[in-house]
Amino acid sequence: MLRIFIAITDNEPGVLDRLASTFRRRGFNIHSLTVSPTLDPAVSRFTLVTDLDDKAARAAKSFLERLVNIHSVADVTGTTPLLRDTVLLRVAATGATQAGLFQIANLFQAEVLDVGADSMVLAGSGSPERIEAFMTALRPYGLLEMGRTGAVAMQRCAAAASLETAVSF
Amino acid sequence: MERPPQPPESASASASARAELPGAQIIWRCLEREGVDVVFGYPGGTILPTYDAMVDAKVRHVLARHEQGATHMADGYARASGRTGVVIATSGPGATNLVTGLATAMMDSVPLVAITGQVPSPLLGTDAFQEVDVTGVTIPITKHNYLVRDPRDIAPALREAFALARSGRPGPVLVDITKDAQTRAAVFDWEAAAPRRHLRHVPPPVPDDLLAKAAAMIQGSRRPLILAGHGITLSGAHRALAAFAEKAGIPVAATLLGLDAFPPGHPLFLGFMGMHGSPWTNLAIQEADLLIALGMRFDDRVTGDPATFAPHARKIHVEIDATEVGKNIPVDLALLGDLKDVLDRLEPRTPSLDTGAWLKDLDGMKALFDAPTWPRVRKGEGMSPVDVLKELQAQAPGAVMVSDVGQHQMWEAQVMRHQRPRTLITSGGLGTMGFALPAAIGAKIACPDAEVWAVAGDGGIQMNSQELMTLTQEGLKIGIAVLNNFNLGMVRQWQTHFYGDRRSASTLTISPDFPMLARAYGLRGALARTPGEAAAAIREARAADASTLIEFQVDPEASVYPLIPPGARIQDMIHEPPSQEAPC
Ligand SMILES: Cc1ncc(C[n+]2csc(CCOP(=O)(O)OP(=O)(O)O)c2C)c(N)n1
Ligand SMILES: [Mg+2]
Numbered sequence: 001m002l003r004i005f006i007a008i009t010d011n012e013p014g015v016l017d018r019l020a021s022t023f024r025r026r027g028f029n030i031h032s033l034t035v036s037p038t039l040d041p042a043v044s045r046f047t048l049v050t051d052l053d054d055k056a057a058r059a060a061k062s063f064l065e066r067l068v069n070i071h072s073v074a075d076v077t078g079t080t081p082l083l084r085d086t087v088l089l090r091v092a093a094t095g096a097t098q099a100g101l102f103q104i105a106n107l108f109q110a111e112v113l114d115v116g117a118d119s120m121v122l123a124g125s126g127s128p129e130r131i132e133a134f135m136t137a138l139r140p141y142g143l144l145e146m147g148r149t150g151a152v153a154m155q156r157c158a159a160a161a162s163l164e165t166a167v168s169f
Numbered sequence: 170m171e172r173p174p175q176p177p178e179s180a181s182a183s184a185s186a187r188a189e190l191p192g193a194q195i196i197w198r199c200l201e202r203e204g205v206d207v208v209f210g211y212p213g214g215t216i217l218p219t220y221d222a223m224v225d226a227k228v229r230h231v232l233a234r235h236e237q238g239a240t241h242m243a244d245g246y247a248r249a250s251g252r253t254g255v256v257i258a259t260s261g262p263g264a265t266n267l268v269t270g271l272a273t274a275m276m277d278s279v280p281l282v283a284i285t286g287q288v289p290s291p292l293l294g295t296d297a298f299q300e301v302d303v304t305g306v307t308i309p310i311t312k313h314n315y316l317v318r319d320p321r322d323i324a325p326a327l328r329e330a331f332a333l334a335r336s337g338r339p340g341p342v343l344v345d346i347t348k349d350a351q352t353r354a355a356v357f358d359w360e361a362a363a364p365r366r367h368l369r370h371v372p373p374p375v376p377d378d379l380l381a382k383a384a385a386m387i388q389g390s391r392r393p394l395i396l397a398g399h400g401i402t403l404s405g406a407h408r409a410l411a412a413f414a415e416k417a418g419i420p421v422a423a424t425l426l427g428l429d430a431f432p433p434g435h436p437l438f439l440g441f442m443g444m445h446g447s448p449w450t451n452l453a454i455q456e457a458d459l460l461i462a463l464g465m466r467f468d469d470r471v472t473g474d475p476a477t478f479a480p481h482a483r484k485i486h487v488e489i490d491a492t493e494v495g496k497n498i499p500v501d502l503a504l505l506g507d508l509k510d511v512l513d514r515l516e517p518r519t520p521s522l523d524t525g526a527w528l529k530d531l532d533g534m535k536a537l538f539d540a541p542t543w544p545r546v547r548k549g550e551g552m553s554p555v556d557v558l559k560e561l562q563a564q565a566p567g568a569v570m571v572s573d574v575g576q577h578q579m580w581e582a583q584v585m586r587h588q589r590p591r592t593l594i595t596s597g598g599l600g601t602m603g604f605a606l607p608a609a610i611g612a613k614i615a616c617p618d619a620e621v622w623a624v625a626g627d628g629g630i631q632m633n634s635q636e637l638m639t640l641t642q643e644g645l646k647i648g649i650a651v652l653n654n655f656n657l658g659m660v661r662q663w664q665t666h667f668y669g670d671r672r673s674a675s676t677l678t679i680s681p682d683f684p685m686l687a688r689a690y691g692l693r694g695a696l697a698r699t700p701g702e703a704a705a706a707i708r709e710a711r712a713a714d715a716s717t718l719i720e721f722q723v724d725p726e727a728s729v730y731p732l733i734p735p736g737a738r739i740q741d742m743i744h745e746p747p748s749q750e751a752p753c
Pocket of ligand 1: 602
C-alpha cells in the first residue's frame with residue numbers, strides 16, 4: 001500500500017543520504033521523494049511516498065525518527081492529505097492531432113510548454129489521480145517522454161496544525 | 170553556511186574563552202573539557218596537526234598497533250568504565266580500519282567518539298591521496314557522523330558528538346575533520362558550542378498510567394519472567410532491577426550482555442538464555458505467562474523462531490529506543506524510557522506476587538538437567554575447555570572477563586559467574602573475532618585495579634595479536650587465556666551439526682607457538698595441556714608482575730550445548746553431537 005510520510009529535517013548536507021540509507025538497508029523502495037526548504041530556511045521538508053505494509057511503515061517511521069537530523073516524521077497516509085504532483089509530458093503531435101491535444105490541455109488546466117514539428121510538451125499539475133487521468137487522456141496520442149516531480153503533501157486544515165510549528169530546535 | 174563575522178577579541182574576563190586557537194588545539198581543549206583522560210589512536214598524514222597539538226594536551230594517548238585494535242580498546246574502556254571511549258585515526262586506510270570497531274560498538278550500544286583526519290577541504294571529492302568518504306562509509310554503523318571543514322565547527326560537532334554518544338541508547342559517533350580545519354584558527358567558545366539535538370529523540374518520562382498498566386499485568390501473572398539485557402548496565406539499573414525482582418518475586422533470565430546485570434548466586438537468577446543458554450532458562454521462557462523484557466531487543470540468537478517464542482506470554486517491553494519495540498517480537502505493552510527511571514517508579518507500584526509454585530517448577534526443570542554439573546561437553550581427547558574456565562572461575566572469581574567470539578565465548582558465558590555490572594565484556598551483537606585482546610587492554614586502562622582476563626580462541630587471538638605489543642608498551646598486566654582447540658571451533662561445530670560434519674576451512678592445522686609469540690612481544694607465555702598445568706599456569710599468571718598469555722590445549726571436538734539451531738523452535742534444542750550414522 002502506498003504510504004505518504006512527511007519528514008521535517010535540518011537543512012544540511014547528508015540528510016537525504018541518511019534518510020535514503022534507512023530505507024535502502026531494509027529493502028524499502030522509495031516511490032517518490034520531494035525535498036525543499038520550509039518557511040524556515042534552516043529546515044527542510046521531505047514528502048516520501050513508499051510502498052509498505054503496516055508493520056514496515058511503523059518501522060520505517062521509527063527508524064527515521066531516530067535520525068539526529070530529523071525533527072519529526074508523520075505518516076499522513078490515513079488523513080487524506082492534500083497532494084500535488086507535476087508532470088511534464090512529451091506527446092506525439094501532428095497537425096491533425098494538435099487540436100485534440102490543446103483541448104485536453106484545456107480540460108485539465110494543463111500548460112502547453114512547447115510545440116514542435118512532430119511533438120508537444122505539456123505540463124500538468126494536480127493530485128496524483130488527476131495526473132493519472134490526464135495521462136490516460138493523452139496516451140492514445142502517443143506518450144514519448146515523461147518527467148514527474150512526485151507528490152508534495154500537506155495535511156488538511158482540520159487534520160492537524162502545521163508540522164513546521166512542531167519544530168523546536 | 171556563511172557565518173556572521175566574529176566580534177573582535179576583548180580584554181574582558183571572557184578573553185581566554187574567546188581566544189583564537191588552531192582547530193587542532195580546539196580538539197584537545199574539547200576533549201579535556203569533556204573529561205577525557207585517555208584516547209586510543211594511530212597517527213597519519215591528515216591527523217598530524219592534531220597529533221602535534223597533543224604534545225601539549227593533558228590527555229593520555231595509547232598508541233595501538235592497528236586502528237581496529239584502537240577502536241576495540243576505546244570500546245573496552247567504555248564498557249568497563251561507563252564513560253565514553255575515544256579513538257583517533259588518520260584518513261583513508263586509518264579511517265576504514267575503524268569500521269569493524271564502530272560496527273561492533275553500534276550493535277552493542279557502546280558510547281564512542283571517533284575522530285578522523287580528512288584531506289584538506291579543497292581536495293575533498295578529488296580522490297586525493299588517502300581520501301575516503303568515511304562519513305558516507307559509516308552512516309549505517311554510527312549513531313551520527315560529521316564532516317567538519319571549518320575550525321569554527323569543531324567544538325559544536327565534538328560537543329554534540331559526546332552528547333549523542335551517551336544520550337538515549339548510546340552508540341558510536343564519528344567526527345571527520347579536514348586537515349585545514351585542524352590548522353586554521355577559530356575562536357574557541359565552549360559555551361556557545363553547547364549541544365541541543367541529542368535531546369531530540371530521548372523519550373519523555375513514561376506516564377504513570379502506563380506504569381499502572383504494567384503493574385496490573387504483573388498482578389495478573391502467575392508465571393512471570395524478567396528478561397534482562399544490556400540496557401540494565403547501560404542505564405545503571407542493576408540495583409533497581411534487583412529491588413524490583415525481589416519485591417515482585419520474579420525470576421530473571423539474561424541475554425549474553427545482560428549476564429552481569431544480576432547477581433549470579435541469587436535465588437531468582439535463572440541464567441543465560443538463547444541459542445546456547447541453559448535449557449531450563451529457555452524452557453522457562455516457553456512456559457511463562459508474562460515476559461518483562463528490560464533493555465533487550467529480542468535478537469534472533471535469543472528468540473530462535475519468533476513465531477513459536479514464548480507462546481503463552483504477554484509481553485512488557487521496557488526500552489529507550491523506540492525502533493526496538495515490536496521489531497522482532499510483538500509486545501502487549503511498551504514502556505519507552507530510561508530503564509532505571511522506569512524500574513524505580515514501577516517497583517513501588519508492583520505487587521508482591523506469590524510465585525512459589527512457579528519457582529518450584531523452575532527448580533524442577535533445573536534438576537531435570539542436573540544444573541550443578543552444567544554445562545556439559547562431550548568427553549573427548551584432551552582437556553575440557555569447560556574445566557579450564559571453571560578453574561579460572563575458582564581462582565579469579567571477581568575478574569573482569571573479556572571474551573572473544575566462538576565456542577569459548579559461549580562457554581565463558583555458561584561457566585563464569587559475573588558478580589558485578591561491567592564484568593562481562595564481549596561483542597554480542599556483531600560477534601567480532603579479534604575483539605577480546607584490545608578490549609581487555611581498554612578495560613584494564615579503565616579499571617587499573619581490577620583483575621582483567623581476555624579469553625580467546627586460537628582463531629580470534631590471531632585477529633588482533635599485534636596488540637600484545639601495546640600491552641607491554643603500556644606496562645599493563647592482564648591475563649590472556651587462549652583456548653586452543655586447533656579449530657575455528659564454532660564453525661566446526663556448525664559443520665558437524667548442520668553440514669554432515671564436512672569440515673571446510675575450519676581446522677587450524679597450523680598456528681604460531683602462542684607462548685613464544687607472547688614472549689616475542691615481551692609478555693610471559695605459558696602452555697597448559699592438563700588440568701594440573703592449567704591450574705598452575707593460572708596461579709603463576711595471577712602472581713606475576715607482567716601480562717601472561719596462557720595457551721590451554723583443549724579437546725578439539727568439544728561442542729557447546731545446548732544448541733538451538735538458527736531459526737528453530739526453543740524446544741528443538743540439541744543436547745549432544747549427532748550420532749555417527751545420522752545423515753545430516
Ligand atoms: C571477524 C570474524 N570473522 C569470522 C567470524 C565467524 N566465526 C564465528 S566463530 C568463528 C570461529 C572462532 O574460532 P576460535 O577463535 O578458534 O574460537 P573457538 O570457536 O574455537 O572457541 C568464526 C570464524 C566472526 N565471528 N568474526
Ligand atoms: Mg578455536
